[in-house]
Amino acid sequence: MIIFQEFKETKAILDEVLERVNEIDYRKNQKQQLLKTKNSTTTTTINNIQHDVGPPPDDYRQLPIVPGVTEILSEQRTYLRRNIVDGVYNDPEHYLDVSIN
Amino acid sequence: MLTKLLDKTSDHILAEMLLPHFQLKTFLNDQRMRNRYDWILAMTKLLEKIIKCDGSRERIVMILEQLPNTSYLEGVYDEVRKTHPITDQLRFDFIQLFLKVSNTFLAIIPHSADDLTKIFERIELLFTKVKSESDVRIINMIIFCLII
Numbered sequence: 001m002i003i004f005q006e007f008k009e010t011k012a013i014l015d016e017v018l019e020r021v022n023e024i025d026y027r028k029n030q031k032q033q034l035l036k037t038k039n040s041t042t043t044t045t046i047n048n049i050q051h052d053v054g055p056p057p058d059d060y061r062q063l064p065i066v067p068g069v070t071e072i073l074s075e076q077r078t079y080l081r082r083n084i085v086d087g088v089y090n091d092p093e094h095y096l097d098v099s100i101n
Numbered sequence: 102m103l104t105k106l107l108d109k110t111s112d113h114i115l116a117e118m119l120l121p122h123f124q125l126k127t128f129l130n131d132q133r134m135r136n137r138y139d140w141i142l143a144m145t146k147l148l149e150k151i152i153k154c155d156g157s158r159e160r161i162v163m164i165l166e167q168l169p170n171t172s173y174l175e176g177v178y179d180e181v182r183k184t185h186p187i188t189d190q191l192r193f194d195f196i197q198l199f200l201k202v203s204n205t206f207l208a209i210i211p212h213s214a215d216d217l218t219k220i221f222e223r224i225e226l227l228f229t230k231v232k233s234e235s236d237v238r239i240i241n242m243i244i245f246c247l248i249i
Contacts, residue, residue: 006193013200020207
Protein backbone atom coordinates (compact mmCIF):
# COMPACT_ATOMS: atom_id res chain seq x y z
CA MET A 1 0.00 0.00 0.00
CA ILE A 2 2.90 2.35 0.86
CA ILE A 3 4.53 1.50 -2.45
CA PHE A 4 1.30 2.25 -4.30
CA GLN A 5 1.15 5.64 -2.60
CA GLU A 6 4.78 6.33 -3.58
CA PHE A 7 3.99 5.27 -7.12
CA LYS A 8 1.01 7.63 -7.25
CA GLU A 9 3.03 10.57 -5.95
CA THR A 10 5.92 9.95 -8.33
CA LYS A 11 3.51 9.48 -11.24
CA ALA A 12 1.97 12.88 -10.50
CA ILE A 13 5.39 14.55 -10.69
CA LEU A 14 6.23 12.60 -13.84
CA ASP A 15 3.01 13.81 -15.48
CA GLU A 16 3.91 17.38 -14.58
CA VAL A 17 7.39 16.96 -16.05
CA LEU A 18 6.06 15.35 -19.24
CA GLU A 19 3.56 18.16 -19.66
CA ARG A 20 6.41 20.64 -19.40
CA VAL A 21 8.42 18.69 -21.99
CA ASN A 22 5.42 18.73 -24.35
CA GLU A 23 5.09 22.48 -23.90
CA ILE A 24 8.78 22.94 -24.71
CA ASP A 25 8.45 20.74 -27.83
CA TYR A 26 5.36 22.65 -28.92
CA ARG A 27 7.13 25.99 -28.54
CA LYS A 28 10.17 24.63 -30.39
CA ASN A 29 7.99 23.44 -33.30
CA GLN A 30 6.18 26.76 -33.46
CA LYS A 31 9.49 28.61 -33.58
CA GLN A 32 10.75 26.34 -36.36
CA GLN A 33 7.54 26.86 -38.37
CA LEU A 34 7.85 30.61 -37.93
CA LEU A 35 11.46 30.52 -39.12
CA LYS A 36 10.46 28.38 -42.11
CA THR A 37 7.70 30.85 -43.09
CA LYS A 38 10.09 33.76 -42.66
CA ASN A 39 12.70 32.07 -44.85
CA SER A 40 10.18 31.25 -47.57
CA THR A 41 8.95 34.90 -47.56
CA THR A 42 12.52 36.13 -47.94
CA THR A 43 13.14 33.69 -50.79
CA THR A 44 9.93 34.79 -52.54
CA THR A 45 10.95 38.43 -52.25
CA ILE A 46 14.39 37.67 -53.64
CA ASN A 47 12.80 35.74 -56.51
CA ASN A 48 10.41 38.60 -57.21
CA ILE A 49 13.26 41.07 -57.27
CA GLN A 50 15.12 38.88 -59.67
CA HIS A 51 12.08 38.84 -61.95
CA ASP A 52 12.09 42.61 -62.34
CA VAL A 53 13.59 42.59 -65.82
CA GLY A 54 12.79 44.61 -68.86
CA PRO A 55 12.06 48.31 -69.14
CA PRO A 56 10.57 50.10 -66.08
CA PRO A 57 6.81 50.67 -66.23
CA ASP A 58 7.07 54.35 -65.27
CA ASP A 59 9.25 57.38 -65.92
CA TYR A 60 11.43 58.24 -62.93
CA ARG A 61 10.91 61.95 -63.64
CA GLN A 62 7.22 61.57 -62.90
CA LEU A 63 7.68 59.71 -59.58
CA PRO A 64 7.05 61.73 -56.39
CA ILE A 65 10.08 62.03 -54.09
CA VAL A 66 7.93 61.66 -50.94
CA PRO A 67 5.64 58.61 -51.05
CA GLY A 68 1.95 59.39 -50.70
CA VAL A 69 -0.63 57.57 -48.59
CA THR A 70 -1.94 55.74 -51.64
CA GLU A 71 1.52 54.41 -52.43
CA ILE A 72 2.20 53.37 -48.83
CA LEU A 73 -1.12 51.60 -48.43
CA SER A 74 -1.05 50.09 -51.88
CA GLU A 75 -0.48 46.34 -51.93
CA GLN A 76 0.93 46.50 -55.42
CA ARG A 77 4.56 45.51 -55.57
CA THR A 78 6.94 48.25 -56.62
CA TYR A 79 9.07 47.68 -59.67
CA LEU A 80 12.63 47.58 -58.44
CA ARG A 81 15.31 48.52 -60.94
CA ARG A 82 18.09 45.96 -61.16
CA ASN A 83 21.34 47.46 -59.99
CA ILE A 84 24.35 47.00 -62.21
CA VAL A 85 27.19 45.71 -60.08
CA ASP A 86 29.36 44.38 -62.83
CA GLY A 87 28.79 45.78 -66.32
CA VAL A 88 27.83 48.95 -68.10
CA TYR A 89 24.63 50.98 -68.30
CA ASN A 90 22.81 51.12 -71.63
CA ASP A 91 22.77 54.92 -71.72
CA PRO A 92 22.75 57.98 -69.39
CA GLU A 93 18.97 57.70 -69.09
CA HIS A 94 19.31 54.11 -67.84
CA TYR A 95 21.98 55.18 -65.32
CA LEU A 96 19.78 58.00 -63.91
CA ASP A 97 16.74 55.73 -63.73
CA VAL A 98 18.59 53.05 -61.72
CA SER A 99 20.40 55.53 -59.46
CA ILE A 100 17.31 57.56 -58.58
CA ASN A 101 15.16 54.53 -57.89
CA MET B 102 32.56 14.83 0.50
CA LEU B 103 29.10 14.60 -1.07
CA THR B 104 27.56 12.75 1.85
CA LYS B 105 29.07 15.23 4.30
CA LEU B 106 27.19 18.01 2.56
CA LEU B 107 23.84 16.27 2.82
CA ASP B 108 23.31 17.34 6.43
CA LYS B 109 23.89 21.02 5.61
CA THR B 110 21.21 23.56 4.79
CA SER B 111 20.16 24.20 1.19
CA ASP B 112 21.87 27.60 1.07
CA HIS B 113 25.06 26.18 2.48
CA ILE B 114 25.08 23.35 -0.09
CA LEU B 115 24.47 25.80 -2.94
CA ALA B 116 27.30 28.06 -1.81
CA GLU B 117 29.64 25.12 -1.32
CA MET B 118 28.88 23.59 -4.74
CA LEU B 119 29.72 26.86 -6.45
CA LEU B 120 33.11 27.17 -4.85
CA PRO B 121 35.95 26.59 -7.36
CA HIS B 122 37.62 23.98 -5.19
CA PHE B 123 34.43 21.89 -5.12
CA GLN B 124 34.92 21.06 -8.81
CA LEU B 125 31.33 20.15 -9.56
CA LYS B 126 32.04 19.33 -13.20
CA THR B 127 34.70 16.82 -12.14
CA PHE B 128 32.23 15.21 -9.74
CA LEU B 129 29.53 15.05 -12.40
CA ASN B 130 31.88 13.34 -14.83
CA ASP B 131 33.55 11.01 -12.36
CA GLN B 132 33.29 7.37 -13.42
CA ARG B 133 31.77 6.52 -10.01
CA MET B 134 28.92 8.89 -10.82
CA ARG B 135 28.13 6.56 -13.69
CA ASN B 136 28.38 3.25 -11.85
CA ARG B 137 27.67 3.76 -8.17
CA TYR B 138 24.15 4.22 -6.91
CA ASP B 139 25.28 5.83 -3.63
CA TRP B 140 27.10 8.55 -5.56
CA ILE B 141 24.19 9.14 -7.94
CA LEU B 142 21.70 9.25 -5.07
CA ALA B 143 23.87 11.65 -3.05
CA MET B 144 24.21 14.03 -6.00
CA THR B 145 20.46 13.85 -6.69
CA LYS B 146 19.70 14.61 -3.04
CA LEU B 147 22.06 17.60 -3.12
CA LEU B 148 20.48 18.93 -6.32
CA GLU B 149 17.01 18.46 -4.87
CA LYS B 150 18.07 20.48 -1.84
CA ILE B 151 19.58 23.36 -3.78
CA ILE B 152 16.49 23.88 -5.95
CA LYS B 153 14.67 24.85 -2.77
CA CYS B 154 16.86 27.94 -2.29
CA ASP B 155 14.59 30.92 -2.72
CA GLY B 156 15.91 33.95 -4.56
CA SER B 157 18.98 32.11 -5.84
CA ARG B 158 17.73 31.41 -9.35
CA GLU B 159 20.92 32.54 -11.07
CA ARG B 160 23.14 30.47 -8.82
CA ILE B 161 20.88 27.42 -9.29
CA VAL B 162 21.16 27.89 -13.07
CA MET B 163 24.96 27.91 -12.74
CA ILE B 164 24.76 24.43 -11.27
CA LEU B 165 21.94 22.91 -13.32
CA GLU B 166 23.41 24.01 -16.64
CA GLN B 167 26.40 21.76 -15.93
CA LEU B 168 24.26 18.61 -15.89
CA PRO B 169 23.81 17.86 -19.63
CA ASN B 170 26.31 15.44 -21.19
CA THR B 171 27.66 14.18 -17.88
CA SER B 172 28.31 10.75 -16.37
CA TYR B 173 25.76 11.67 -13.71
CA LEU B 174 22.87 11.75 -16.20
CA GLU B 175 24.08 8.50 -17.76
CA GLY B 176 24.16 6.99 -14.29
CA VAL B 177 20.63 8.20 -13.58
CA TYR B 178 19.48 6.70 -16.88
CA ASP B 179 20.81 3.29 -15.78
CA GLU B 180 19.65 3.49 -12.18
CA VAL B 181 15.99 4.44 -12.75
CA ARG B 182 15.22 1.01 -14.14
CA LYS B 183 16.88 -0.90 -11.31
CA THR B 184 14.77 -2.20 -8.45
CA HIS B 185 15.23 -2.03 -4.70
CA PRO B 186 17.11 -5.16 -3.49
CA ILE B 187 14.64 -5.83 -0.64
CA THR B 188 11.23 -4.75 -1.94
CA ASP B 189 12.03 -5.61 -5.58
CA GLN B 190 10.13 -2.47 -6.55
CA LEU B 191 11.34 0.54 -8.49
CA ARG B 192 13.18 3.06 -6.30
CA PHE B 193 10.37 5.58 -6.27
CA ASP B 194 12.07 7.86 -3.74
CA PHE B 195 15.09 8.27 -5.99
CA ILE B 196 12.96 8.74 -9.14
CA GLN B 197 10.83 11.28 -7.31
CA LEU B 198 13.88 13.31 -6.25
CA PHE B 199 15.27 13.28 -9.77
CA LEU B 200 11.92 14.34 -11.27
CA LYS B 201 11.71 17.25 -8.84
CA VAL B 202 15.18 18.41 -9.95
CA SER B 203 14.17 17.92 -13.60
CA ASN B 204 11.00 19.94 -13.14
CA THR B 205 13.03 22.92 -11.94
CA PHE B 206 15.63 22.29 -14.63
CA LEU B 207 12.97 22.43 -17.37
CA ALA B 208 11.45 25.58 -15.91
CA ILE B 209 14.77 27.42 -15.70
CA ILE B 210 16.68 26.15 -18.74
CA PRO B 211 14.13 24.59 -21.13
CA HIS B 212 16.49 24.76 -24.13
CA SER B 213 18.70 22.06 -22.57
CA ALA B 214 15.88 19.56 -22.07
CA ASP B 215 17.03 17.13 -24.79
CA ASP B 216 19.46 15.29 -22.53
CA LEU B 217 16.78 14.52 -19.99
CA THR B 218 14.08 13.37 -22.39
CA LYS B 219 15.37 9.80 -22.74
CA ILE B 220 15.34 9.42 -18.93
CA PHE B 221 11.71 10.61 -18.76
CA GLU B 222 10.77 8.22 -21.56
CA ARG B 223 12.34 5.32 -19.66
CA ILE B 224 10.55 6.25 -16.42
CA GLU B 225 7.25 6.59 -18.28
CA LEU B 226 7.72 3.16 -19.83
CA LEU B 227 8.59 1.59 -16.47
CA PHE B 228 5.55 3.19 -14.85
CA THR B 229 3.26 1.88 -17.56
CA LYS B 230 4.63 -1.59 -16.81
CA VAL B 231 4.14 -1.15 -13.06
CA LYS B 232 0.57 0.07 -13.65
CA SER B 233 -0.37 -2.93 -15.77
CA GLU B 234 1.28 -5.34 -13.30
CA SER B 235 -0.63 -3.79 -10.41
CA ASP B 236 -3.87 -3.99 -12.42
CA VAL B 237 -3.28 -7.71 -12.96
CA ARG B 238 -2.56 -8.13 -9.23
CA ILE B 239 -5.86 -6.39 -8.31
CA ILE B 240 -7.82 -8.55 -10.78
CA ASN B 241 -6.21 -11.67 -9.30
CA MET B 242 -7.15 -10.53 -5.80
CA ILE B 243 -10.77 -9.94 -6.83
CA ILE B 244 -10.95 -13.37 -8.46
CA PHE B 245 -9.43 -14.93 -5.36
CA CYS B 246 -11.97 -13.19 -3.12
CA LEU B 247 -14.85 -14.26 -5.36
CA ILE B 248 -13.71 -17.87 -5.28
CA ILE B 249 -13.55 -17.83 -1.47
